[in-house]
Amino acid sequence: MVRGAAVRPQHPSPPLTAQERKVIIGSSLGTVFEWYDFYLYGALAPIIAKQFFVSDSTTSFIFALLAFAAGFLVRPFGALVFGRLGDLVGRKHTFLITIFIMGGSTFLVGLLPAYHAIGIAAPISLVILRVLQGLALGGEYGGAATYVAEHAPDGKRGLFTSWIQTTATLGLLLSLLVILGTRMATGEAEFAHWGWRVPFLVSVILLGISVWIRMSMGESPMFARMKAEGRGSSAPIQEAFGRWSNLRLAIIALFGLTMGQAAVWYTGQFYALFFMTQTLKIDGATANLMSAMSLALATPFFVVFGKLSDRYGRKWIILSGCVLAAASYFPLFGALTHYGNPALEAALEKAPVTLIADPASCHFQFSPSNTIRYPSSCDIAASLLSNASVAYAHEDAPAGSVARIRIGTTELESFNASMTASGVDFDLPSKLAEAQLKKALAVSIKAAGYPSRADESQIHKPMVVAILFVLVLYVTMVYGPIAAMLVEMFPTRIRYTAMSLPYHLGNGWFGGLLPTVSFALVAYKGDIYYGLWYPIAIALLTAVVGTLFLRETRGPGQKHKAAQGGLEE
Numbered sequence: 001m002v003r004g005a006a007v008r009p010q011h012p013s014p015p016l017t018a019q020e021r022k023v024i025i026g027s028s029l030g031t032v033f034e035w036y037d038f039y040l041y042g043a044l045a046p047i048i049a050k051q052f053f054v055s056d057s058t059t060s061f062i063f064a065l066l067a068f069a070a071g072f073l074v075r076p077f078g079a080l081v082f083g084r085l086g087d088l089v090g091r092k093h094t095f096l097i098t099i100f101i102m103g104g105s106t107f108l109v110g111l112l113p114a115y116h117a118i119g120i121a122a123p124i125s126l127v128i129l130r131v132l133q134g135l136a137l138g139g140e141y142g143g144a145a146t147y148v149a150e151h152a153p154d155g156k157r158g159l160f161t162s163w164i165q166t167t168a169t170l171g172l173l174l175s176l177l178v179i180l181g182t183r184m185a186t187g188e189a190e191f192a193h194w195g196w197r198v199p200f201l202v203s204v205i206l207l208g209i210s211v212w213i214r215m216s217m218g219e220s221p222m223f224a225r226m227k228a229e230g231r232g233s234s235a236p237i238q239e240a241f242g243r244w245s246n247l248r249l250a251i252i253a254l255f256g257l258t259m260g261q262a263a264v265w266y267t268g269q270f271y272a273l274f275f276m277t278q279t280l281k282i283d284g285a286t287a288n289l290m291s292a293m294s295l296a297l298a299t300p301f302f303v304v305f306g307k308l309s310d311r312y313g314r315k316w317i318i319l320s321g322c323v324l325a326a327a328s329y330f331p332l333f334g335a336l337t338h339y340g341n342p343a344l345e346a347a348l349e350k351a352p353v354t355l356i357a358d359p360a361s362c363h364f365q366f367s368p369s370n371t372i373r374y375p376s377s378c379d380i381a382a383s384l385l386s387n388a389s390v391a392y393a394h395e396d397a398p399a400g401s402v403a404r405i406r407i408g409t410t411e412l413e414s415f416n417a418s419m420t421a422s423g424v425d426f427d428l429p430s431k432l433a434e435a436q437l438k439k440a441l442a443v444s445i446k447a448a449g450y451p452s453r454a455d456e457s458q459i460h461k462p463m464v465v466a467i468l469f470v471l472v473l474y475v476t477m478v479y480g481p482i483a484a485m486l487v488e489m490f491p492t493r494i495r496y497t498a499m500s501l502p503y504h505l506g507n508g509w510f511g512g513l514l515p516t517v518s519f520a521l522v523a524y525k526g527d528i529y530y531g532l533w534y535p536i537a538i539a540l541l542t543a544v545v546g547t548l549f550l551r552e553t554r555g556p557g558q559k560h561k562a563a564q565g566g567l568e569e
Contacts, residue, residue, distance in 0.1 A: 023151045024163045026213040027144040030099040031164055033206060035171025037106045040199050047196045051114040052123045072512035074131055075504040078138020080237060083497030086143050087236035091220045095143030101136035103207030105129040110200030142500030145483035150220040155310050161483035162306020169299045178202060226492050240498040249489055250502050256550040258506025260322040260542025261478040263535035266514040268471035274515050279389045279528050280341040282454040290461060294468035301476035309481035313554045319546045321477030322539040329532045335467050339460040343451040344389060351448035353392040355381055355526060357403035364524045373425055377403035377414035380434065382523045384441055390450060392526040407444045488553035510538060
C-alpha cells in the first residue's frame with residue numbers, strides 16, 4: 001500500500017472564480033438531467049405503461065425486460081463507447097454529445113405517439129430511446145467527473161468534483177415540481193391522457209442551457225497538454241483493460257470502491273423509501289416528503305466530505321462510510337419501523353405467522369423486471385405475506401404437500417397456480433384463486449393486529465427524518481469523494497474509459513439490482529429486514545478489498561506511473 005502525502009497546513013481557500021463555477025455548473029447539468037429523467041420515469045411509469053405497452057402478457061414481458069436493460073445494463077457499454085471517444089478526441093466534445101443524446105431522448109419521449117396510434121412501433125421506439133439514453137448516461141458521469149477534476153487546482157479535486165454529486169437533489173426536486181405543477185394545471189384525467197408528456201417536453205429548456213454552456217467551455221487543460229505532447233492513447237479500451245496493470249486497477253475500483261458505494265447509495269436513497277412505502281405502508285406522499293427533507297438536509301455534506309477528502313484522503317472516508325452503514329443498517333431500519341409504523345412493530349412481536357410448506361417448493365423469487373411469476377403454493381404464499389409486510393417462520397411439510405399459512409389458530413391453504421400458454425403469467429382461474437387467498441389473508445392478519453396502512457397520527461416524523469438523514473449521510477461519505485478518487489486512480493491517456501466502466505458496473509448492476517434482490521431475500525426468508533444482508537455484504541466486501549488493495553490518491557502534485565495509477569500531471 002502507498003501512503004498518501006502528509007497533511008499540509010491549510011489556509012483559507014479563495015472563492016471560486018467565474019470560470020471555475022462555469023466548469024462545475026456546465027459539467028453538473030448533465031447529472032441533473034440524469035436524475036430528472038430517472039425520477040420522471042419512476043413517477044410516471046404506470047401511465048407510460050398504459051400508453052406504450054399492450055395488454056398481451058408475452059409482449060409486455062419482452063418490452064419490460066428491454067426497458068429494464070436500457071435503464072441499467074447498457075450503461076457499462078456506454079462507458080466503453082464514450083469513454084473511448086473521450087480519451088481519443090477530448091472530454092468537451094464527448095460529453096457534449098452525451099448530453100445531447102440524453103436530453104434529446106428525454107424530449108422525444110414526450111413527442112412519441114402511443115400504442116393506439118402507431119401500434120407496435122410505439123414500445124419499440126420507447127425502448128430504443130431508453131437504450132440511447134442508457135448508453136449516453138454511461139459516458140456522461142465519467143466525462144463530467146474527468147473534466148471537472150482536470151480543471152481543479154491542486155488540493156481541490158475532492159471539493160470540485162463533489163458538487164457533481166449534489167445534483168441528485170436538484171433533479172429530484174425539479175421533476176417533482178414539474179409533475180406537480182402539470183397535474184394541477186391539467187387535472188388528473190387530462191394529465192393521464194396527455195399532460196404526462198409535458199415534463200418530458202420541458203426538459204428541452206434544460207437541454208438548451210446545458211448545450212449552450214458546454215459549447216462555450218474549453219477543452220480540459222490536462223488533456224490538451226497531453227495531446228499536444230503526443231502522449232495520447234490510440235487504443236484506450238485495449239490499454240485500459242488489455243494491460244494487467246490497468247485492468248487490475250479497474251477491478252480494484254469495482255470491488256474495492258464503486259460496488260460498496262453503490263450499495264450504500266441505493267440503500268440510503270431508494271431502498272429506504274421503498275421500505276417505508278412497501279413494507280411499513282406509509283402513504284407515498286408522506287414518505288416522499290420525509291425522504292426529500294432528509295435529502296435536502298444531508299446534501300451539503302457531499303461537499304463537506306469532498307473537501308475533507310482533499311485534506312485527509314479519500315480512501316478512508318469512503319471505506320468508513322461503508323463500514324458504518326453495514327454496522328448500523330439493522331438498528332436503523334428497526335428504528336424506522338418503530339417510529340414509522342409502531343402498530344406493525346407490535347403485530348410482528350405479538351402475532352407470529354408460520355408458513356408450512358415443502359422446502360423443495362420454495363424458491364428465491366428474483367425478478368428484475370417484476371413480471372416473472374412463481375406458481376408453486378409456497379412461493380405464492382410467501383409473496384402475499386411479504387407484500388403484506390408480515391414476517392413469518394418456516395415449518396417443513398411433507399414432500400408434495402400444498403403450503404399453508406398459520407396465523408394464530410387460523411390456517412389458510414395456498415394453491416399451485418397454472419400458467420398461461422405464454423408461460424409468463426397465471427391463467428384466469430389461478431388469478432381468481434390468488435385474489436381470494438389475498439382477501440382471506442388480509443382479513444386474518446387484520447384480526448391479528450397487522451395494519452393495512454400506517455396510521456399517519458402515529459408516525460413520529462421528526463425521528464423518521466432524522467433516521468433517513470443518517471442513512472443519506474452515509475451516502476455523502478461514500479459518494480462525495482468518489483469522483484476525485486476514480487479520476488486520480490488512472491492516467492490521463494485512458495482515464496475517461498478506465499474510470500467509467502467500474503463506476504457503471506458498480507452503480508448500474510450491483511446498485512441497480514439492490515431493491516429487487518433485497519425484496520426477493522425478504523420473501524425467501526420471511527424477515528422484513530433480511531434484505532439488508534445484500535447491501536451489508538457488498539459494503540463489507542468493498543471495505544475489505546479497499547483496505548487491502550486500494551491506494552490513497554489524494555495529494556497535491558502527487559504522481560504515479562501509469563502502471564501504478566494515480567493522477568498524471
